[in-house]
Amino acid sequence: xxxxxxxxxxxxxxxxxxxxxxxxxxxxxxxxxxxxxxxxxxxxxxxxxxxxxxxxxxxxxxxxxxxxxxxxxxxxxxxxxxxxxxxxxxxxxxxxxxxxxxxxxxxxxxxxxxxxxxxxxxxxxx
Amino acid sequence: xxxxxxxxxxxxxxxxxxxxxxxxxxxxxxxxxxxxxxxxxxxxxxxxxxxxxxxxxxxxxxxxxxxxxxxxxxxxxxxxxxxxxxxxxxxxxxxxxxxxxxxxxxxxxxxxxxxxxxxxxxxxxxxxxxxxxxxxxxxxxxxxxxxxxxxxxxxxxxxxxxxxxxxxxxxxxxxxxxxx
Numbered sequence: 001x002x003x004x005x006x007x008x009x010x011x012x013x014x015x016x017x018x019x020x021x022x023x024x025x026x027x028x029x030x031x032x033x034x035x036x037x038x039x040x041x042x043x044x045x046x047x048x049x050x051x052x053x054x055x056x057x058x059x060x061x062x063x064x065x066x067x068x069x070x071x072x073x074x075x076x077x078x079x080x081x082x083x084x085x086x087x088x089x090x091x092x093x094x095x096x097x098x099x100x101x102x103x104x105x106x107x108x109x110x111x112x113x114x115x116x117x118x119x120x121x122x123x124x125x126x
Numbered sequence: 127x128x129x130x131x132x133x134x135x136x137x138x139x140x141x142x143x144x145x146x147x148x149x150x151x152x153x154x155x156x157x158x159x160x161x162x163x164x165x166x167x168x169x170x171x172x173x174x175x176x177x178x179x180x181x182x183x184x185x186x187x188x189x190x191x192x193x194x195x196x197x198x199x200x201x202x203x204x205x206x207x208x209x210x211x212x213x214x215x216x217x218x219x220x221x222x223x224x225x226x227x228x229x230x231x232x233x234x235x236x237x238x239x240x241x242x243x244x245x246x247x248x249x250x251x252x253x254x255x256x257x258x259x260x261x262x263x264x265x266x267x268x269x270x271x272x273x274x275x276x277x278x279x280x281x282x283x284x285x286x287x288x289x290x291x292x293x294x295x296x297x298x299x300x301x302x303x304x305x306x
Contacts, residue, residue, distance in 0.1 A: 010161065033153050065182060065185065069189065072272070075260070098174070101175070103179070110255065114256060
């Protein structure tokens with residue numbers, strides 16, 4: 001499988017998905033009007049990756065802003081990760097939030113409550 | 127009829143309006159508006175926390191207007207497709223006011239939904255958000271009904287809105303959001 005490297009835009013985050021290393025990173029802002037279109041290729045790649053995943057998968061989510069339209073798509077990404085984890089593969093989701101950004105920490109906790117995967121909340125300096 | 131532009135200016139000045147727009151809400155427009163507002167927030171030297179909250183709520187309010195354009199039927203006139211919004215700041219309080227036409231038959235449903243949100247405590251809103259996120263249906267463009275819950279949650283205030291009947295087909299929906 002080819003690596004996925006998508007550059008960020010004012011409304012969409014950068015995506016870095018290295019299948020061989022088992023590394024996925026979503027970073028920046030996610031506020032597109034049409035988030036399904038943006039996240040579709042990532043959800044599809046995760047589906048493929050899920051059939052032969054790396055023994056350890058690391059996922060870094062470092063979002064500055066995301067809209068409610070993206071929140072469902074991010075959940076779809078997490079559901080794919082959940083099934084990889086369920087199949088006995090080691091997987092961790094690192095949820096980064098800026099110091100004082102309680103809304104972003106709470107958003108991570110919302111996902112943590114829905115998805116059965118280990119989450120690690122990581123505070124970063126502003 | 128001569129449009130009294132000074133009257134507009136004066137009203138906007140007195141209501142501390144930072145930015146206002148009336149017309150078609152497109153994706154490109156929202157990109158520009160958000161960039162303008164971001165630099166305004168930067169210039170006003172807001173705390174990162176306030177900046178983020180205002181920006182987040184603004185995104186939801188404006189994207190509500192954008193998604194709403196799809197709901198008004200395509201044969202509708204330009205008049206009923208366009209919308210208005212104003213962003214103001216008085217002391218440390220930001221106001222976002224939006225207005226758009228809504229089909230008369232949709233008023234009841236939206237009113238019921240917003241009333242339900244307004245009865246909830248912060249804790250209930252959090253649970254409701256998670257429930258809709260986990261189980262809710264998603265519209266083709268990814269709306270999904272989370273926007274208003276998110277606005278209520280982030281502002282910590284009741285949604286302040288009105289419906290004004292225009293004719294038998296349309297009402298005008300306005301939403302007045304305060305962030306402090």
